[in-house]
Amino acid sequence: MTAMLIENAVGIFTGLPGAAMRATGAIRIRDGVIAEIGALEPQPDEQRLDARGCVIYPGLISTHHHMFQSVMKGVTAGINLPLAGWLRAAPYRLWSKLDEEALAVAARIALSELLLSGTTTAADHHYLFSDTFRFDPAHVIFEVARSLGIRLVFCRGGATKDRHMNADDFPPMPVETLDSMLKSVEACAQRFHDPSPRSLTRVALAPTTPTWSLDPGELKEVIAAARRMKLRLHSHLSETADYVDFCLSVHGKRPVEWLADHDWLGPDIWFAHLVHLDPGEVEILASTGTGMAHCPQSNCRLGSGVAPADHMARLGGAVSLGVDGAASNEAADMISEMHSCWHTHRAVKGAHAVTAEDVVHWATAGGARVLGFPEIGTLAPGQQADIAIFDLNQPRHFGMHDPLIAPVTCAGNAHVRYLLVGGRIVVEDGAIPRLDLAKLRSDAFRVVERMAA
Ligand SMILES: [Zn+2]
Known part of the structure; x- marks a missing residue:
């Protein structure tokens, strides 16, 4: 049973709505769960984490990756193209070069970036399942997540029909029958889906897009x-x-309708x-409670627009x-995502469009709601101890009147003093104890060379 006390923090963002959003004091953890928050005295059996000069957030939650x-990253042929051209130039062109090592290295890079920015739960939408693969992508990705200690929601993607965006000089994107997709998802869920409150591994059904990846006659069967x-x-x-033009012309309705x-x-x-x-x-x-994974940076990079989040x-x-x-x-x-989100909406709609607190709420409690995981995303007694402790001892944070919003407003490369997933330390003093960074760098270099060849 873990017994911890996080003390001396500058402030705590709870992720809760209204005035409860901000708190002060210490956080007590018992057996991976938050026991108390407030003015607390250390007890003899406790491991004490010093958060002096730090602010505390709920572990961040990324709901689409x-x-x-x-x-x-930065594939030259696609760097200045919008979505359709970029898909053709980057992932569609390169997908068949993805072998087991490349996927594992990619997952390790992705999850390390997320952990080092204070993320404790990630949803990964993986839509490449090919007969040519001699490995199970779900197994590879879950194994990397397990080794790093992050919570992972594996969104098992795929398509039953081809989007006709392929070219002659690379293999077409894999497709499968609906029956095969659903059987595979069921097997994946039986192996990895843990619905319990302490779950580190969950599975979602995730066809790539209802517009182009499925036959309309299959939609009701899928849900x-x-x-x-x-x-x-x-x-x-x-x-x-x-998406809108296609749905209007083929189905006579906008996509959501x-x-x-x-x-x-x-x-x-x-x-x-x-x-x-x-x-x-x-x-x-909004009225149906259907969730949005808002991806402002990707939407900016591809010139897609700004979502009405x-x-x-x-x-x-x-x-x-x-x-x-x-x-x-x-x-x-x-x-970076929170910072861009805060900026982008204001640039387009004015300074009142989105507050730093809104952005934190979306990145924490909002993620928990969207993933149906109410035990994470907020800091309160009874919640899982998924906690990000951001160190503000860098010049970019000096001079702040409201240090609690510094991770969003000052942004830059976060320095995470501690990151906890269910009370277990997964990042300490800006490093991932279970990661060999030098090896990951050389692995990434080798994989990229092989893909570019
Ligand atoms: Zn996507």
């Missing part, structure tokens, strides 16, 4: 299968105007991006943040 892309298996459903939606006809809305579903929504679609999403949040909708794949967001860490 493609970790395989962490060895596909019914997810609900039968008690898994959440995740997918991409309305990332670009192409079209999906409403197929039961693809509800609190057990979350979509990445949701950039191109009209006000009616935002209302439908602020509008959806004002209506009580479920908004979270995701870093998305590093092939379209080379800064795939949550500190």
